[in-house]
Ligand SMILES: NC(=O)c1ccc[n+]([C@@H]2O[C@H](COP(=O)([O-])OP(=O)(O)OC[C@H]3O[C@@H](n4cnc5c(N)ncnc54)[C@H](O)[C@@H]3O)[C@@H](O)[C@H]2O)c1
């Protein structure tokens with residue numbers, strides 16, 4: 001792929017554009033808000049000038065409700081050899097495109113399983129897709145050349161291609177993405193009216209569970225409107241677990257010993273099933289879940305502290321697999337948790353202590 005056009009230069013479009021531009025592709029940027037396209041260009045994502053002729057690949061990264069119309073316009077204008085979208089739902093846009101009667105041989109629906117709770121070009125990063133699944137939904141009509149262009153995009157973004165049927169994809173993301181978004185929002189919603197004396201006790205548990213509750217509601221209304229049935233199906237399973245758990249907790253309040261035993265069994269059941277489900281969440285690059293060891297470092301809230309830790313870890317030859325930062329309420333300090341292969345934990349701890357870092361047990 002030599003040239004690409006990204007239509008919709010928000011979080012996803014700009015992240016893909018920066019990755020492509022960094023790997024030698026000439027990227028043109030377009031957004032219905034021109035300021036967003038020029039912001040993306042200023043971030044090194046390409047040029048906001050229109051291409052002179054058709055590009056190799058047009059990447060449509062607009063909200064799901066606008067995908068079909070945007071693609072139809074781009075295809076009618078003959079802007080590219082191949083077209084794809086990155087929307088979080090696949091069945092609806094596909095049916096809308098079919099209803100428009102377009103020739104869909106040059107189109108493939110795709111979905112990178114990676115994102116953030118923040119929107120817009122300023123939230124973009126070139127490594128957003130690294131090691132993450134990127135779903136491709138070719139149909140019998142899809143040209144091989146277009147499938148190959150999509151595979152090239154996925155490879156250039158260092159993601160892992162996964163081929164699926166559009167409707168099977170929508171049922172899968174109802175389970176692993178759309179329902180979790182709603183459940184996170186519901187937990188966070190409990191805090192809206194909560195007393196400040198409770199809110200100030202927020203620790204890492206609630207931060208983990210509610211991170212995605214900060215997502216843009218407009219985007220999620222679009223996503224959920226395009227996948228309501230499968231999400232309602234998964235959520236009704238969650239509702240059944242909620243009912244059972246409430247019943248079990250009420251039993252725990254009882255003076256009757258048998259009832260209390262029932263209550264313990266009910267609560268234990270949901271916690272154990274949660275352990276089993278959590279253990280199935282894949283590790284990076286779709287590999288089996290990896291158990292990392294955590295090295296926790298206390299840092300002061302100053303610019304450059306994280307970069308210094310990463311540099312010291314790099315000099316010690318240690319690969320940091322994942323990182324979490326816990327900010328202590330009301331303190332100018334944070335706890336950085338560095339996740340590393342168990343065999344590297346001792347080397348990292350020694351190297352960081354030698355460089356004067358203060359380690360904590362987790
Ligand atoms: N945010 C995520 O975590 C995530 C992850 C994977 C896929 N997606 C999908 O990627 C797409 C983009 O999401 P995002 O998070 O980058 O959103 P975003 O809000 O950051 O960016 C969307 C951009 O599209 C532009 N836009 C809207 N309508 C347009 C139109 N008709 N023509 C041209 N530009 C238009 C907006 O101005 C905005 O810059 C969505 O379809 C979303 O479902 C999002």
Ligand SMILES: O=C(O)C(=O)C[C@]1(C(=O)O)C=C[C@@H](O)C=C1
Pocket residue numbers: 087088112113114115116117176177178212
């Ligand atoms: O990590 C996040 O912030 C996300 O919400 C990313 C996430 C997801 O659920 O995994 C959200 C929606 C997208 O369609 C794909 C990825």
